[in-house]
Amino acid sequence: MVVQQIKKIWQEQVPFNQVLGIRITEFNHQLAEIRFAWQPQLVGNPIKQILHGGVTASALDFAGGVVCAASIIERLELDKLSAEAIHESLAKMGTIDLRTDFLRPGRGKEFITTAKIIRSGNKVAVARMEMHNELGDHIAFGTGTYMVG
Amino acid sequence: MVVQQIKKIWQEQVPFNQVLGIRITEFNHQLAEIRFAWQPQLVGNPIKQILHGGVTASALDFAGGVVCAASIIERLELDKLSAEAIHESLAKMGTIDLRTDFLRPGRGKEFITTAKIIRSGNKVAVARMEMHNELGDHIAFGTGTYMVG
Amino acid sequence: MVVQQIKKIWQEQVPFNQVLGIRITEFNHQLAEIRFAWQPQLVGNPIKQILHGGVTASALDFAGGVVCAASIIERLELDKLSAEAIHESLAKMGTIDLRTDFLRPGRGKEFITTAKIIRSGNKVAVARMEMHNELGDHIAFGTGTYMVG
Amino acid sequence: MVVQQIKKIWQEQVPFNQVLGIRITEFNHQLAEIRFAWQPQLVGNPIKQILHGGVTASALDFAGGVVCAASIIERLELDKLSAEAIHESLAKMGTIDLRTDFLRPGRGKEFITTAKIIRSGNKVAVARMEMHNELGDHIAFGTGTYMVG
Numbered sequence: 175m176v177v178q179q180i181k182k183i184w185q186e187q188v189p190f191n192q193v194l195g196i197r198i199t200e201f202n203h204q205l206a207e208i209r210f211a212w213q214p215q216l217v218g219n220p221i222k223q224i225l226h227g228g229v230t231a232s233a234l235d236f237a238g239g240v241v242c243a244a245s246i247i248e249r250l251e252l253d254k255l256s257a258e259a260i261h262e263s264l265a266k267m268g269t270i271d272l273r274t275d276f277l278r279p280g281r282g283k284e285f286i287t288t289a290k291i292i293r294s295g296n297k298v299a300v301a302r303m304e305m306h307n308e309l310g311d312h313i314a315f316g317t318g319t320y321m322v323g
Numbered sequence: 324m325v326v327q328q329i330k331k332i333w334q335e336q337v338p339f340n341q342v343l344g345i346r347i348t349e350f351n352h353q354l355a356e357i358r359f360a361w362q363p364q365l366v367g368n369p370i371k372q373i374l375h376g377g378v379t380a381s382a383l384d385f386a387g388g389v390v391c392a393a394s395i396i397e398r399l400e401l402d403k404l405s406a407e408a409i410h411e412s413l414a415k416m417g418t419i420d421l422r423t424d425f426l427r428p429g430r431g432k433e434f435i436t437t438a439k440i441i442r443s444g445n446k447v448a449v450a451r452m453e454m455h456n457e458l459g460d461h462i463a464f465g466t467g468t469y470m471v472g
Numbered sequence: 473m474v475v476q477q478i479k480k481i482w483q484e485q486v487p488f489n490q491v492l493g494i495r496i497t498e499f500n501h502q503l504a505e506i507r508f509a510w511q512p513q514l515v516g517n518p519i520k521q522i523l524h525g526g527v528t529a530s531a532l533d534f535a536g537g538v539v540c541a542a543s544i545i546e547r548l549e550l551d552k553l554s555a556e557a558i559h560e561s562l563a564k565m566g567t568i569d570l571r572t573d574f575l576r577p578g579r580g581k582e583f584i585t586t587a588k589i590i591r592s593g594n595k596v597a598v599a600r601m602e603m604h605n606e607l608g609d610h611i612a613f614g615t616g617t618y619m620v621g
Numbered sequence: 622m623v624v625q626q627i628k629k630i631w632q633e634q635v636p637f638n639q640v641l642g643i644r645i646t647e648f649n650h651q652l653a654e655i656r657f658a659w660q661p662q663l664v665g666n667p668i669k670q671i672l673h674g675g676v677t678a679s680a681l682d683f684a685g686g687v688v689c690a691a692s693i694i695e696r697l698e699l700d701k702l703s704a705e706a707i708h709e710s711l712a713k714m715g716t717i718d719l720r721t722d723f724l725r726p727g728r729g730k731e732f733i734t735t736a737k738i739i740r741s742g743n744k745v746a747v748a749r750m751e752m753h754n755e756l757g758d759h760i761a762f763g764t765g766t767y768m769v770g
Contacts, residue, residue, distance in 0.1 A: 189366045190375035193342060217338045226339035227384045227418045232377020239376075269376045270745055271718065271766055272423045273571050275598055275615060277591045279417075292613060293575045297744040298717055298768060300573055302613070315590060315600070317573060317615060319718055319766050321745060419596055420569065420617055422720050424747055424764060426740045441762060442724045446595040447568055447619060449722055451762070464739060464749070466722060466764060468569055468617050470596060487664045488673035491640060515636045524637035525682045525716045530675020537674075566726075567674045572719045 176257050177201055177247065180264070184240075194232060198240060199286075203248040206241035206289040208233060212282060225280025225313075230305060234316030235272050237289035238301035242267060242320045245291055245299060268321045270298070275315040282307025289316075296323045325406050326350055326396065329413070333389075343381060347389055348435075352397040355390035355438040357382060361431060374429025374462075379454060383465030384421050386438035387450035391416060391469045394440055394448060417470045419447070424464040431456025445472045474555050475499060475545065478562070482538075492530060496538060497584075501546040504539035504587040506531060510580060523578025523611075528603060532614030533570050535587035536599035540565060540618045543589055543597060566619045568596070573613040580605025594621045623704050624648055624694065627711070631687075641679060645687055646733075650695040653688035653736040655680060659729060672727025672760075677752060681763030682719050684736035685748035689714060689767045692738055692746060715768045717745070722762040729754025736763075743770045 181198045184191060194216065200207035210216075210233065218226025246263050247255075286306050293300035303316035330347045333340060343365065349356035359365075359382065367375025395412050396404075435455050442449035452465035479496045482489060492514065498505035508514075508531065516524025544561050545553075584604050591598035601614035628645045631638060641663065647654035657663075657680065665673025693710050694702075733753050740747035750763035 187369050188375070189364045189369065190378060191367075193364050194377075215338045215342050218340075220336050220338065221414075226337070226381060227388075227421070228343075228377060228381020229339060231380035231384065231421065231423070232375065235376045235380065265370070268428075269423075269425050270740075270747065271425065271764075272376070272380065273615060273720070274380070274418075274421045274423075275590065275617075276418050276420065277598070292573065292610075293717075297770075300575070300717065312590075315615070317571060317613070317718075319573075323744075419591070419598065420615075422571070422764060424739065424766075426747070441722065441759075442568075446621075449568065449724070461739075464764070466569075466720060466762070468722075472595075485667050486673070487662045487667065488676060489665075491662050492675075513636045513640050516638075518634050518636065519712075524635070524679060525686075525719070526641075526675060526679020527637060529678035529682065529719065529721070530673060533674045533678065563668075567721075567723050569723065570674070570678065570721045572678070572716075572721075574716050574718065577715075 176255065176260050179257060191236065194229060196236060201240055201244055203245040206237050206244060208237050208240060208287050209284060211284050222279065227276060230276065230280055230314045231272065231274045233285060233287045233305055234274055234303040234314060235269055235318060237287040237303045238316065238318035238320060239267065239269065241289040241291055241301050242299045242322050245294060246322050266321065266323060270319040270321055272316060272318040277315060278311055278313050280313050282309065282311065284308040298322060325404065325409050328406060329392065340385065343378060345382065345385060350389055350393055352394040355386050355393060357386045357389060357436050358433060360433050371428065376425060379425065379429055379463045380421065380423045382434060382436045382454055383423055383452040383463060384418055384467060386436040386452045387465065387467035387469060388416065388418065390438040390440055390450050391448045391471050394443060395471050415470065415472060419468040419470055421465060421467040426464065427460055427462050429462050431458065431460065433457040447471060474553065474558050477555060489534065492527065494534060499538055499542055501543040504535050504542060506535050506538060506585050507582060509582050520577065525574060528574065528578055528612045529570065529572045531583060531585045531603055532572055532601040532612060533567055533616060535585040535601045536614065536616035536618060537565065537567065539587040539589055539599050540597045540620050543592060544620050564619065564621060568617040568619055570614060570616040575613060576609055576611050578611050580607065580609065582606040596620060623702065623707050626704060638683065641676060643683060648687055648691055650692040653684050653691060655684045655687060655734050656731060658731050669726065674723060677723065677727055677761045678719065678721045680732060680734045680752055681721055681750040681761060682716055682765060684734040684750045685763065685765035685767060686714065686716065688736040688738055688748050689746045689769050692741060693769050713768065713770060717766040717768055719763060719765040724762060725758055725760050727760050729756065729758065731755040745769060
């Protein structure tokens, strides 16, 4: 399955995702979910030991990218479902803009970020993201506009 | 100078700023500037070797925070300019929301992010940020709303 | 009831709300809902006969303001629940920033905008808004940051 | 000149622009400028007599649209510069998302909104907008992402 291959590449060959320790735990066009564990090096406030805002924004941005990628793959015609064709389609992808709403301090052991598509198109997609910790505390909301074609 | 002390803490004791390699090169209430060098671990796209969008968002968020901190210090009355009073004031600071506009791929050797305040208040400040590389290519714009009191 | 009085003022004495024909149909701290009917003068594209984007943004902004106002009133202590005290509290309110995501063309006979608070505080609140038409088509999303104290 | 014709259509045949009293005073791919005068019906706060936030958002959104339209026309090849071809190209245009930053209360006699393109592409463009009053007071900033092809 090509999706498995992309998942592997994104987790193991994207250097900054490895710094964050991100794993893709759901990867389809209706929902993407990524997870990462708290690590000392992700801290932005050493006194309060909470996540750097940039870590939160990174997770939101990436989760939105994953759901957009799944949506692109979903739309490919069967005869274009070769690994090469998929990689070519995904190479055009990129974030145009991202809004992050920080709701609560980034405290927790594990952080779960989900993404759904709210506007779908051939050229541009818009996704909404949410980040919670393992206790269900709602840490951040995100809205991202992505180039998809 | 307390400002030097804060600069040192933020550069040397904020773990995620160290991951990014961020240095504060300008720190006053009219302009903040931070810089970091390209590093393999900051890459988001291994084929194109460009920055992860989250790295860009992190730099924008932090630069906005620096200019807001400078603005808070500027407003403190003289008799509150003890290190303790300053740290107490800064402890209340936090990002409420951040918009990142990705303009060009994050290519370069060094990335320079500047921030200016566009709305100033006792409780909330809004800052605009720009990120360029060492060649002057404009990589991203940011707009952030910060709690400052 | 003071809430009824505020509702009346906002519907009948705010000139631009009257241009839009806005009615407040739900006004509590958990949910605000406002409605307005399609009118020829709200059109932004005369060929397609769809709403002007600014009409959509206006409705989202106002709906967020209504839920924030309800939240401010909810927090007032009983002894401050005089009409005067409420008006004084609401006078401090204002929108800091607003993000509008346009999902579908603004077609329909009636437009229903709802708002919920996602971040609540003494000084700043963040609300999320949605606009649908009478058929349930999802026309727009909004996220607004409001000064509330 | 087709540009004159479009300007005329947008000013005289877009109903909501007529409610706002908007005139296009600059219309090229480097800068768009629109103006409107204060009118009692544009007020959002009857006590303070300031503009409704939605009026400000409407002006920002439209100014961004004008500069994007100018940019689309600029890119058309000479042989496509018929009125029909231009209208066809502009018909695909639309706002994807808009961020409005409210800096100061909307007070003044005349409101001048300018827009510049910060990201230009075949499919998507991003514009930044500013609104001032006739005294030069800076009332709002905007950032909009537009579908352009």
